[in-house]
Amino acid sequence: MPFCNPLEFFAVSIQFQIEKNSGPGRVGKLRAPHAVIDTPAFMPVGTVGSVKAVSQDLLERLGVQILLGNTYHLYLRPGLDVVRRMGGLHHFMGWRRAILTDSGGFQVFSLNDLRKVTEEGVTFRSHLDGSTHFLSPERAMEVQIGLGADIIMAFDECTEYPADRARLRESMEMTLRWAARSKKYFEEHKEEVPWASSQLSAPSSQKGGGGSDQWLVTSGKSDERETSDQALITNHSTQALFGIVQGGMDRELRRESALRTMEIGFPGYAIGGLSVGEPRELTREIVEYTLEHLPSDKPRYLMGVGTPEEIALYACMGVDMMDCVLPTRAARHGLLFTSEGRISIKQARYIEDDGPLDPQCQCPICVRYSRAYLRHLYAANEILAQVLNSIHNLHFYMETMRRVRQEIAAEGRKRGPKQ
Amino acid sequence: MPFCNPLEFFAVSIQFQIEKNSGPGRVGKLRAPHAVIDTPAFMPVGTVGSVKAVSQDLLERLGVQILLGNTYHLYLRPGLDVVRRMGGLHHFMGWRRAILTDSGGFQVFSLNDLRKVTEEGVTFRSHLDGSTHFLSPERAMEVQIGLGADIIMAFDECTEYPADRARLRESMEMTLRWAARSKKYFEEHKEEVPWASSQLSAPSSQKGGGGSDQWLVTSGKSDERETSDQALITNHSTQALFGIVQGGMDRELRRESALRTMEIGFPGYAIGGLSVGEPRELTREIVEYTLEHLPSDKPRYLMGVGTPEEIALYACMGVDMMDCVLPTRAARHGLLFTSEGRISIKQARYIEDDGPLDPQCQCPICVRYSRAYLRHLYAANEILAQVLNSIHNLHFYMETMRRVRQEIAAEGRKRGPKQ
Numbered sequence: 001m002p003f004c005n006p007l008e009f010f011a012v013s014i015q016f017q018i019e020k021n022s023g024p025g026r027v028g029k030l031r032a033p034h035a036v037i038d039t040p041a042f043m044p045v046g047t048v049g050s051v052k053a054v055s056q057d058l059l060e061r062l063g064v065q066i067l068l069g070n071t072y073h074l075y076l077r078p079g080l081d082v083v084r085r086m087g088g089l090h091h092f093m094g095w096r097r098a099i100l101t102d103s104g105g106f107q108v109f110s111l112n113d114l115r116k117v118t119e120e121g122v123t124f125r126s127h128l129d130g131s132t133h134f135l136s137p138e139r140a141m142e143v144q145i146g147l148g149a150d151i152i153m154a155f156d157e158c159t160e161y162p163a164d165r166a167r168l169r170e171s172m173e174m175t176l177r178w179a180a181r182s183k184k185y186f187e188e189h190k191e192e193v194p195w196a197s198s199q200l201s202a203p204s205s206q207k208g209g210g211g212s213d214q215w216l217v218t219s220g221k222s223d224e225r226e227t228s229d230q231a232l233i234t235n236h237s238t239q240a241l242f243g244i245v246q247g248g249m250d251r252e253l254r255r256e257s258a259l260r261t262m263e264i265g266f267p268g269y270a271i272g273g274l275s276v277g278e279p280r281e282l283t284r285e286i287v288e289y290t291l292e293h294l295p296s297d298k299p300r301y302l303m304g305v306g307t308p309e310e311i312a313l314y315a316c317m318g319v320d321m322m323d324c325v326l327p328t329r330a331a332r333h334g335l336l337f338t339s340e341g342r343i344s345i346k347q348a349r350y351i352e353d354d355g356p357l358d359p360q361c362q363c364p365i366c367v368r369y370s371r372a373y374l375r376h377l378y379a380a381n382e383i384l385a386q387v388l389n390s391i392h393n394l395h396f397y398m399e400t401m402r403r404v405r406q407e408i409a410a411e412g413r414k415r416g417p418k419q
Numbered sequence: 420m421p422f423c424n425p426l427e428f429f430a431v432s433i434q435f436q437i438e439k440n441s442g443p444g445r446v447g448k449l450r451a452p453h454a455v456i457d458t459p460a461f462m463p464v465g466t467v468g469s470v471k472a473v474s475q476d477l478l479e480r481l482g483v484q485i486l487l488g489n490t491y492h493l494y495l496r497p498g499l500d501v502v503r504r505m506g507g508l509h510h511f512m513g514w515r516r517a518i519l520t521d522s523g524g525f526q527v528f529s530l531n532d533l534r535k536v537t538e539e540g541v542t543f544r545s546h547l548d549g550s551t552h553f554l555s556p557e558r559a560m561e562v563q564i565g566l567g568a569d570i571i572m573a574f575d576e577c578t579e580y581p582a583d584r585a586r587l588r589e590s591m592e593m594t595l596r597w598a599a600r601s602k603k604y605f606e607e608h609k610e611e612v613p614w615a616s617s618q619l620s621a622p623s624s625q626k627g628g629g630g631s632d633q634w635l636v637t638s639g640k641s642d643e644r645e646t647s648d649q650a651l652i653t654n655h656s657t658q659a660l661f662g663i664v665q666g667g668m669d670r671e672l673r674r675e676s677a678l679r680t681m682e683i684g685f686p687g688y689a690i691g692g693l694s695v696g697e698p699r700e701l702t703r704e705i706v707e708y709t710l711e712h713l714p715s716d717k718p719r720y721l722m723g724v725g726t727p728e729e730i731a732l733y734a735c736m737g738v739d740m741m742d743c744v745l746p747t748r749a750a751r752h753g754l755l756f757t758s759e760g761r762i763s764i765k766q767a768r769y770i771e772d773d774g775p776l777d778p779q780c781q782c783p784i785c786v787r788y789s790r791a792y793l794r795h796l797y798a799a800n801e802i803l804a805q806v807l808n809s810i811h812n813l814h815f816y817m818e819t820m821r822r823v824r825q826e827i828a829a830e831g832r833k834r835g836p837k838q
Contacts, residue, residue: 048795048799048801049792049795049796049799049801050796050799050801050803052801052802052803053802053803053806054803055783055803055806055807056787057783057787077795077798077799078770078791078795078798078799082770082771082791082795085771086771086773086789086791087773092789092791092792092795093788093792094787094788094789094792351497351501352501352504352505354505354506364474364476368475368476368513369512369513370505370511370513372497372501372505372511373468373511373512373513376467376468376496376497376501376511377468377469379496379497380467380468380469380496380497382467382468382469382471383469383471383472383802383805383806384469384471384472384473384474386802387472387474387802387806388474
């Protein structure tokens with residue numbers, strides 16, 4: 001009776017369906033174990049198991065279908081063993097929808113001056129207490145399987161910028177070998193994901209999740225919750241492991257990295273090694289060039305990008321997933337994104353400005369509070385400033401992606417008959 | 420046509436109706452301009468225009484009908500002129516329900532070592548920038564009228580503890596003279612409240628408040644919103660000025676202060692000068708004794724109290740209103756109130772505790788998150804720790820008062836036939 005034991009099903013990871021194309025841009029649905037994700041999607045960053053200052057209830061209300069967790073931070077605190085024994089990151093943080101974890105590589109390289117890289121892996125010191133740790137492709141897989149995100153990333157080296165061609169090739173070659181090792185370990189251990197044997201037991205239901213519904217909003221967004229729950233209940237999935245294309249700012253190496261990563265074979269591909277200090281125009285060129293060499297039927301994830309203008313641009317260029325700390329980090333510094341441009345809310349000009357932050361915005365902040373109040377909270381160093389600012393900026397990002405999806409879908413429909 | 424000009428109505432401030440008695444305890448309804456408040460009521464403290472870390476949406480969901488603003492803090496930042504020009508504190512902070520402001524006296528005395536007290540008033544230095552300010556009964560009224568809370572407090576001197584009898588009498592006498600001056604100024608200027616001429620224009624409606632309803636929860640608490648809105652729309656009220664009973668720990672002086680404050684005449688009476696370092700048992704004795712000398716048909720407000728056990732105790736003793744920073748301040752230090760006692764969430768014993776903070780609690784935190792997650796957020800110094808902890812503690816306080824009201828009402832009903 002296969003229905004009695006989900007593990008007897010043929011395990012699938014993700015399903016990706018493109019629904020409309022408009023030029024290189026496309027809208028689709030990415031079905032992951034814990035949610036169906038509308039693409040192109042923006043993923044808020046929940047560094048250490050929390051999207052800073054924003055509760056999981058609010059993330060749901062903002063329409064977040066997938067968020068990103070940082071393997072490096074979670075590995076150090078609370079640690080793999082704790083999260084694994086608590087049933088994985090979904091259960092640990094009370095998040096029912098999808099999660100993607102990065103490989104830890106980027107933080108190892110950006111937060112550690114004393115790291116030591118060998119073919120085997122990277123030895124580094126914790127930025128918290130200076131303790132020594134080691135991450136290899138195998139260990140990064142073990143950690144990410146234990147964290148139990150829906151989508152996990154191959155362990156890669158994020159090459160510094162600038163770097164000469166010899167260095168870029170050497171680094172890219174090692175990332176390719178690490179990708180193969182990542183895949184091998186993942187295939188051999190993917191059934192060890194904490195939720196593999198208990199998928200029908202949603203995290204919240206163990207704590208009377210039904211009771212929490214009284215706190216949920218019915219706001220025309222119920223479809224997102226339904227599809228989310230549906231994904232959880234009807235799929236008996238494993239995680240999905242994505243490969244990462246490196247190669248710095250060298251087009252030839254980018255092409256080679258893409259093709260050889262595809263030869264290894266992954267259900268999705270990320271573009272890494274960008275937003276590392278290079279000019280924005282160069283980022284755009286490398287993204288555009290790299291996208292041409294990635295399979296069109298697989299999700300494409302551009303890591304660590306970007307401003308609202310950039311995420312819209314890259315979505316139109318055919319990127320399906322993006323993540324960035326900018327909306328939440330900028331919010332905590334009083335920098336707010338609006339339909340009329342950026343606002344630095346600390347400025348004295350807003351002391352008696354009774355208008356909403358963004359007259360075009362229907363987020364819970366803009367419909368209730370004035371610029372004067374937000375300016376006051378920021379000036380008085382109130383915690384609520386960080387909370388309200390973060391909610392608004394995340395809403396702005398989610399809304400940006402919603403509009404891009406609508407535009408691509410509308411364009412795609414017009415073009416339909418001519419195809 | 421009096422309906423066209425609310426000011427032509429006979430201005431009322433508050434209406435207080437006791438519905439059930441049980442011994443000295445009573446449950447009732449306090450109808451204020453912006454809300455109908457179920458008493459006994461706990462008032463969360465929104466020091467500087469924000470209940471720290473908790474949004475106004477959430478306060479509504481927690482059933483908060485009235486919150487407290489600190490005149491001293493608001494006077495310094497953002498300042499009276501800003502709040503007044505923004506239409507008063509309700510509009511400024513986007514809060515539709517009731518507000519009470521204290522007189523500023525307590526903070527002047529507790530936050531300023533260099534204050535200078537004369538018969539005229541108090542000269543003090545800002546704890547923010549050292550600038551010199553002056554508060555008198557008249558100025559405290561001017562500020563509180565400008566802030567526009569539903570209930571405001573007479574300017575008093577909070578006598579230090581311990582103090583000898585001569586000092587206590589001197590201080591009490593001055594507080595009585597200040598109470599008379601407060602009342603005189605208030606009666607002459609109460610029509611200057613920012614919302615007096617525009618009561619039908621709710622703060623949120625000016626910014627498309629209807630749109631915000633999509634973010635509000637329908638959770639069986641709609642009655643609270645309705646009564647709240649009803650109070651706003653149907654009353655054409657002024658603020659209510661409460662008197663404050665002082666007298667330190669001296670019973671005779673407390674009795675005299677109560678009687679002479681009642682001679683001046685106020686629609687409600689507060690017990691001040693407690694929780695200033697005296698033993699808890701002494702606090703209880705003085706409260707009990709003072710309550711005996713206050714009119715039973717007027718609301719009685721015990722200032723700055725207390726623990727969950729204390730607010731339940733004092734409610735049963737006949738106190739109708741209380742405020743305290745404890746639930747939110749303790750939350751920010753990881754001290755959480757539960758039906759099983761206090762929990763210091765930072766403790767290592769909770770690292771892998773998958774249970775809810777309080778198994779008896781139906782707050783949005785306890786139905787979604789584990790102790791392990793809350794402990795992790797606190798240990799990682801995440802902002803969300805302060806947010807979630809504050810929500811839980813406030814819920815615990817609100818729920819404590821709800822249960823006390825139910826108990827008094829149930830007892831009162833049983834005793835009904837025998838009266």
